[in-house]
Amino acid sequence: MRWRSAFDPRPLTGLLIALCIVAPKAHADCQPPGSAFSVLLFTRTAGYRHESIEAGIAAIRALGEMHGFRVEATESSDQFHDATLARHQAVVFLNTSGDVLNAQQEAALQRFIRRGCGFAGIHSASDTEYDWPWYGRLVGAYFKGHPRIQDAALIVAATEHPSTRPLPQRWTRRDEWYNFREDPAPHVTTILRIDEASYQGGTMSTHHPMAWYQHFDGGRAWYTALGHTVESYAEPLFLAHVLGGIRWAAGRADE
Numbered sequence: 001m002r003w004r005s006a007f008d009p010r011p012l013t014g015l016l017i018a019l020c021i022v023a024p025k026a027h028a029d030c031q032p033p034g035s036a037f038s039v040l041l042f043t044r045t046a047g048y049r050h051e052s053i054e055a056g057i058a059a060i061r062a063l064g065e066m067h068g069f070r071v072e073a074t075e076s077s078d079q080f081h082d083a084t085l086a087r088h089q090a091v092v093f094l095n096t097s098g099d100v101l102n103a104q105q106e107a108a109l110q111r112f113i114r115r116g117c118g119f120a121g122i123h124s125a126s127d128t129e130y131d132w133p134w135y136g137r138l139v140g141a142y143f144k145g146h147p148r149i150q151d152a153a154l155i156v157a158a159t160e161h162p163s164t165r166p167l168p169q170r171w172t173r174r175d176e177w178y179n180f181r182e183d184p185a186p187h188v189t190t191i192l193r194i195d196e197a198s199y200q201g202g203t204m205s206t207h208h209p210m211a212w213y214q215h216f217d218g219g220r221a222w223y224t225a226l227g228h229t230v231e232s233y234a235e236p237l238f239l240a241h242v243l244g245g246i247r248w249a250a251g252r253a254d255e
Contacts, residue, residue, distance in 0.1 A: 030089045030117040030219075030251060037089040037250045038070040039120075044077055046098030050124060052230045056094045059233035063243050069250070080105035082112075090118035090220075090250040093125035093139075095227065106132060113138065113219035118249030122242065123227035126178065138221050140184035140212055147201020149176050149229065154210060158191040161213065162253040163222065163244030167237055172198070176228035177210075179203045188212040192224070192241075211241070213248065222249045 041060055043053050050056075057073045064071040072079075072088070080101055085091070085108060101109065106129075113119060119138055127143040129135040136142055154171040156164045177194055184190075185207060192211035196202030211224040222245040232238050247253045 030115055036068060036070065037252050038072065038087055039064070039090045039092050039246060039250060040079060040085065040088045041071050041073040041092045041094055042075075042079070042096060042100075043073065043094050044075045044096055044100040046100050047127065048097050048124065050095040050097075050228065052228060052233060053095050055230045055233040056122070056227065059239060060092065060094070060242065060246070063239060063246070067243060067247075069246075069252070077101050077105050080108045082108055085109075085112045085117070088112075088117070089252070090120055090246060092120045092122065092246060092249075093128060094122045095124045096128040097124050098128065099131065100128060101132075106135070110134060110217070113217050113221075116219055116251070118220040118251060119216075119222070120242075120245050120249040121221070121223040123176075123178075123225060125223060126180065126225065134217075137187070138216055140188045140214065140221065140223050141180040141182055141209075144179045144181045144203075146176050146178050147199070149174065150199050150201075152177055152199035153195040155193050155195055156191070157193050157209075158189060161189075161191045161244065162248050163211065163213075163224070163241050164191045165244065166240035167192075170195075171237065173226075173235070173238070174229065175226055175232060177202065178225040180209075183207060184209060184212055188214040188223075211245075213245075220249050220251065222246075 061071045121139050126139050151174045156167050156169050190209040190212045194208045194210050196208055202208055213222040
């Protein structure tokens, strides 16, 4: 007589099939139909407030108008909930500072990234949320300090990224040059670094990153330390750099 198990796998198999059908793909929520996309431009400050924020908002809005994406600018942390974030493919932290999100808002940002959406951080985005380790990993490294504003030479370390393709291999410009608490290189891909011999006040030796990207926790994260000065937001090369970073974060780099 043939032995038969009392366990019938058919109900479980049916349940698994149903879950596979219902469960969304990881990136589906962040890819609207067509070529248009939307970003939430966040500029809240709970610490130092940059004079260049208004110029940055205007410049990124103009980039959106010229390149076919929507920009919703806000100072309100209340925008960080699932219903609002569902309208966007990336969030841009433009010169934010300090503790700008509460625990519920932090959780909403985590869910947003885990859905396959993107983050772009500009300048003092790394001077933000020091007590939230997940954000520290998302942005890549925390700000430590900076010397006076001065000219310095940047070196493109990855020419294939959309935020560095438009740049010269050696790019001299004026800005406030950040030193970081740690080198993010083990966890990110550096695309722009600074030549410490070209200015005074660098503390990170030969590998001093200034911009990088990573795939993080299901989504994408791009960061540039550039963008302190008001004048930055009228520089064609800097704006091309920012545009490439935003498009990459939104998953639209190749359009």
